[in-house]
Amino acid sequence: MESSLKRIFIPLGLFVIFLLSGCRNDDNQVTQGYIEGDFIYISAQTTSRIEQVLVNRGQQVSTGQTLVILDNNTEKKQYEIANKNMSSEIATLNDLTKGSRHTELNITAAQIAQAESDAKLSQSKLRRYQQLKTKGYVSDFELEQAQTDNHLKQERVRELTSQLASQKLPSRADKIDAQREKAAASQLQLEQSQITLNKLQLKSASAAEVYDVMYHPGEVVSPGTPILSLLPNSAVKIRFFVPAEQLPRYRLEQKINVKVEGIKQSISARIRFISPKAEYTPPVIYTSAQKKRMVFMIEAVPLKPQPALKLGLPVEVSL
Template sequence: MSSLPDWLIAIIGVVFPGLGDPNIIEYNGYVEGDYVYVAPAAVGRIVSIQVAEGEAVSAGQNLFQSDDTHQSAMLRAAQAEVDVARANLENLATGGREAEINVVVASLDQAKADQHLAQATLERSQRLLAAGAVSQARVDGDLASLQSANARVAQLQAQLSVAELPARNAQRIAAEATLEAALARLDDARSALDDRTVEAPVGGRVDMVFYEQGEVALAGAPVVSILPSDSLKALFYIPEADRTQMSLGDIFDVSCSGCPTEVTARLTRLAATPQYTPPIIYSSEERSRLVFRAEAALDNAGGLLPGQPLSLRPRE
């Protein structure tokens, strides 16, 4: 039985929660928020900021825009590379152009005409040789002309066959690889351009805006911080004597000045090592000064603000 009068215990309980009744276990702590810091992927000058401090935002909502002049130019260049690579591949797949083939066909027709003329000339010379009207040298010369015409026809026929065929497999593979590389650069350029517009990764409330329009933000430097609506937690310290009685998932009733009714907290983190206040003396007298940091997720925490003092009482 307590040696203090009931009225004094009541007053102490109001002024110092948890100290009025020695049978009540209560821990003092405060509200803390897990902020999300939104930063650009690359350095750039901020051209517009679409949100203000204290404003509610939704996931996917535009937060700020960085200058994208360079990224837009790189995207256009990458698209041009893709167009060139695709046209080259299509050209190799269909063989030579029609105009080029027509030139070879015309040359082949001329060569065949020369071939026919050389054949007729040789036959006439052979008849004249039999009649003794021409020399053997004349016949030999006409034979050489025919052989040359035959070779020319064969050459142009082979050239026409090559022009009408698609490219060799190795050339086609190289052209396909070139197109794939160009497409990859296009994707990279498009991604770099998209990164210039930064969206909210989560919904919540804008806590701070660290830059002004026109300032240069470094890569990874936060421009906006967001406090998600479900990120509030209670941070408090548990004495060593109570540490072994706590388990993750334990429920606490939460009270504070102006707190909403029925606020609870669920223990989500409990430090494995203690914290203490100097002097560091590991004696039985000093062990009571050792405390363990604990965190508990808050439920029904509407209206609570980071830094607000809390009292947490373990639920039986």
């Protein structure tokens, strides 16, 4: 009798449990998912040899922090050459916009003083010869020589005076403009050299965790080959899949509750992406009998930063 009662009550109990589970509110339905992240890959723009790797796996880095230094010996030399060229062009421009140096002006002034002295002597000699000519002591030839000498001495004074005035003036405007263009071009070359040099120091674009280091000092990397992978603090997301019949319950910007393995408190998150394309769980051949195997991927991001979230952790998502 007791054995027959057991055979009756055990199936009855299972049936009651099935009914209770079937009557569960759909709004509290839990969907399984996991923690994922959007990585940033740090790579060189040209084929380069790695000089230094300044960070380690798991290390937190800040915005603008230098992560990797590539071989830059050639670029440093080019920068130094460009810097010297620019300094030379600017010095030439400054020299053109000023008059001659003080020493050159002093030399010309001394030459003028000497020429004026010679001119005074020649003029005095000419007057004396003119007086002697009236008395017949000087020939016409000697008088002509004195006149010519006095004329040359006076012209020499005027020449040196004009030269001194010219030395005090800057160069011609067109020559200064041409040199100014050269100076501007040399500055652009210096800036370009600086940009090229900066590209050989790979920096972090945001606060992040160094997730992996793929290459090390001494190795040569090709353009675009990842050297490091970073996981920004704001790039952690929750990924989960829902069947097609449940998809209308989810919408963009909708808030969801996320229960993470190992974390007591639930996390609030916001749906950021709903896949427009269905995916199939095995078997991949679609039949009406396998309709429930068609799912859509949904991604959500935490409303607040959650440092405790680690990639791969399983989660339970509910509305």
